[in-house]
Amino acid sequence: MKKHLLVMAIAAIGATGVYAQANDTLAKLKTSGNISLGVRDSSALSFTLGNGKYVGFHTEMAERIVDDLNKATGKTLAITYTPVTSQNRIPLVQNGTVDLECGSTTNNMARQKDVAFAVTTYMEEVRIATKANSGIAGIKDLNGKTVATTTGTTSVQTLRRNERSSGIDFKEVMGKDHADSFLLLESGRADAFVMDGSILAANISKSKSPADFKIVGEVLSVEPIACMIRKDDPAFKTAVDNSIKRQIADGSLAKLYDKWFMQPIPPANVKIGLPMSDATKAAWANPNDKPMEAFNSK
Amino acid sequence: MANWDWQVFCKDTIDGEVLANCWGSGGKDISYLHWMIEAWGWTVAVSLVGLVIALVVGSLVGVMRTLPNSPWLVRLGNAWVELFRNIPLLVQVFLWYFVLPKMIPAMKGFPPFVLVVCALGFFTSARIAEQVRSGIQALPRGQRYAASAVGFTTFQSYRYVILPMAYRIIFPPLISESMNIFKNSAVAFAVSIPVLAQFYLQAGEETGAQVEMFVGVTALYIISALTVNRIMTAIEKRLRIPGFVAAGGTGGH
Numbered sequence: 297m298k299k300h301l302l303v304m305a306i307a308a309i310g311a312t313g314v315y316a317q318a319n320d321t322l323a324k325l326k327t328s329g330n331i332s333l334g335v336r337d338s339s340a341l342s343f344t345l346g347n348g349k350y351v352g353f354h355t356e357m358a359e360r361i362v363d364d365l366n367k368a369t370g371k372t373l374a375i376t377y378t379p380v381t382s383q384n385r386i387p388l389v390q391n392g393t394v395d396l397e398c399g400s401t402t403n404n405m406a407r408q409k410d411v412a413f414a415v416t417t418y419m420e421e422v423r424i425a426t427k428a429n430s431g432i433a434g435i436k437d438l439n440g441k442t443v444a445t446t447t448g449t450t451s452v453q454t455l456r457r458n459e460r461s462s463g464i465d466f467k468e469v470m471g472k473d474h475a476d477s478f479l480l481l482e483s484g485r486a487d488a489f490v491m492d493g494s495i496l497a498a499n500i501s502k503s504k505s506p507a508d509f510k511i512v513g514e515v516l517s518v519e520p521i522a523c524m525i526r527k528d529d530p531a532f533k534t535a536v537d538n539s540i541k542r543q544i545a546d547g548s549l550a551k552l553y554d555k556w557f558m559q560p561i562p563p564a565n566v567k568i569g570l571p572m573s574d575a576t577k578a579a580w581a582n583p584n585d586k587p588m589e590a591f592n593s594k
Numbered sequence: 595m596a597n598w599d600w601q602v603f604c605k606d607t608i609d610g611e612v613l614a615n616c617w618g619s620g621g622k623d624i625s626y627l628h629w630m631i632e633a634w635g636w637t638v639a640v641s642l643v644g645l646v647i648a649l650v651v652g653s654l655v656g657v658m659r660t661l662p663n664s665p666w667l668v669r670l671g672n673a674w675v676e677l678f679r680n681i682p683l684l685v686q687v688f689l690w691y692f693v694l695p696k697m698i699p700a701m702k703g704f705p706p707f708v709l710v711v712c713a714l715g716f717f718t719s720a721r722i723a724e725q726v727r728s729g730i731q732a733l734p735r736g737q738r739y740a741a742s743a744v745g746f747t748t749f750q751s752y753r754y755v756i757l758p759m760a761y762r763i764i765f766p767p768l769i770s771e772s773m774n775i776f777k778n779s780a781v782a783f784a785v786s787i788p789v790l791a792q793f794y795l796q797a798g799e800e801t802g803a804q805v806e807m808f809v810g811v812t813a814l815y816i817i818s819a820l821t822v823n824r825i826m827t828a829i830e831k832r833l834r835i836p837g838f839v840a841a842g843g844t845g846g847h
Binding site: 452 | 607608609610623692706783784786788792795796798799800801802804
């Protein structure tokens with residue numbers, strides 16, 4: 297009896313792989329008249345205002361992509377916002393629950409085995425945030441210190457890699473989410489918080505006294521952030537890519553960047569204040585879907 | 595059965611190369627399997643230390659609540675149970691970790707492990723105290739009177755008459771409680787103790803092998819809880835007195 301249950305459970309898990317067949321998303325959108333957009337609850341690029349409202353740089357960009365898809369399919373698609381997490385976003389894109397995920401997903405080799413990515417729209421730089429009076433100015437100063445980072449992010453691995461290559465030794469603590477990691481830094485349980493620059497900037501801007509914190513040191517890793525789509529669907533990828541290239545070319549994406557990173561944004565009406573990085577500018581100048589490994593080869 | 599990749603456990607946690615010995619050389623060069631076993635160690639440590647605290651404090655408070663002629667100790671015991679049983683565990687963990695050290699500066703130096711073990715231990719102690727109390731009150735009142743009649747002090751009557759029977763009565767729920775503390779130990783993740791729950795989230799993200807990591811972590815949780823269950827059941831069998839508290843646990847006399 298117990299064995300049967302086990303086999304059934306395993307079969308149920310295995311069955312999720314069955315949906316991962318190549319399919320034609322454009323045709324699916326045409327017949328259903330509905331597109332499911334993957335969004336995030338609290339990322340710097342896509343977040344919720346509550347009541348099922350999702351906003352952010354990437355979310356608004358995705359809405360414009362849908363506008364362009366409307367022209368391509370000749371139909372006005374209804375948008376369903378599907379909140380996803382780091383853990384479920386890839387399976388949800390694979391099994392068709394989500395058609396287009398524009399959150400804060402890093403394009404890397406491991407993920408390219410399961411899904412495809414549109415051209416890179418944001419280059420994330422992993423940086424160090426610390427208290428302004430800590431005296432920490434770079435990764436070298438972290439020797440013997442306690443460093444916070446967030447569970448379930450690529451920064452954890454970046455941190456370990458830097459620790460090994462630079463021969464320094466520090467204690468890692470992993471917060472359960474970004475707010476928790478920032479609390480570790482704020483409460484003095486950690487001396488530094490290593491994370492995506494946009495997340496650091498957003499957390500500092502929302503803190504009680506933003507002047508007490510600063511982002512310091514070298515860029516530890518650059519990560520191309522891109523919209524995620526199903527694998528082996530060239531027609532849909534071309535449609536999405538073309539829309540993004542159009543938005544870059546006519547300057548509307550730059551306007552969106554200014555709106556979400558340089559102007560006060562909801563819900564607290566504070567500025568993140570993160571000017572566009574050279575890496576992002578380079579990605580826009582030559583739209584590409586290169587994975588993270590292509591940028592950090594040593 | 596889908597494309598399962600169990601080799602992922604042998605990969606190095608930094609460069610993702612498959613390690614020949616599947617374990618790594620220690621220090622920073624370790625495999626995911628090595629990391630998972632370390633995380634298991636944290637889970638077991640948090641649970642076992644928490645369980646010891648819970649059993650000791652829970653027994654003390656449980657006894658306190660049944661003491662004759664000590665109304666203030668009874669009230670203190672009642673307050674303890676109500677306090678720790680009515681606040682959600684996760685909230686308690688946060689209180690221990692973030693709030694108490696702010697109010698009591700001496701606690702700032704406490705390692706997170708100690709704080710989380712206190713939170714988990716005291717939360718479970720309230721539940722165990724309630725079980726100990728019910729075990730004691732399930733005994734016929736005559737036992738207490740008999741103990742007094744032969745000249746036992748309160749301590750002696752608890753030590754030699756009441757508690758040995760009460761513990762036998764409450765052993766089955768104690769087994770559940772010990773298994774629960776293993777499962778509840780996952781909350782330690784919320785305050786950055788690198789337990790299994792945290793390993794799953796991180797390693798699944800890094801390797802893209804969510805399902806494999808999930809299966810591995812689940813297996814370790816099952817092994818831990820089942821081991822505790824078997825050990826406690828064996829103890830229960832050894833302690834059983836024929837004729838009293840029969841296998842059905844109905845508290846016959």
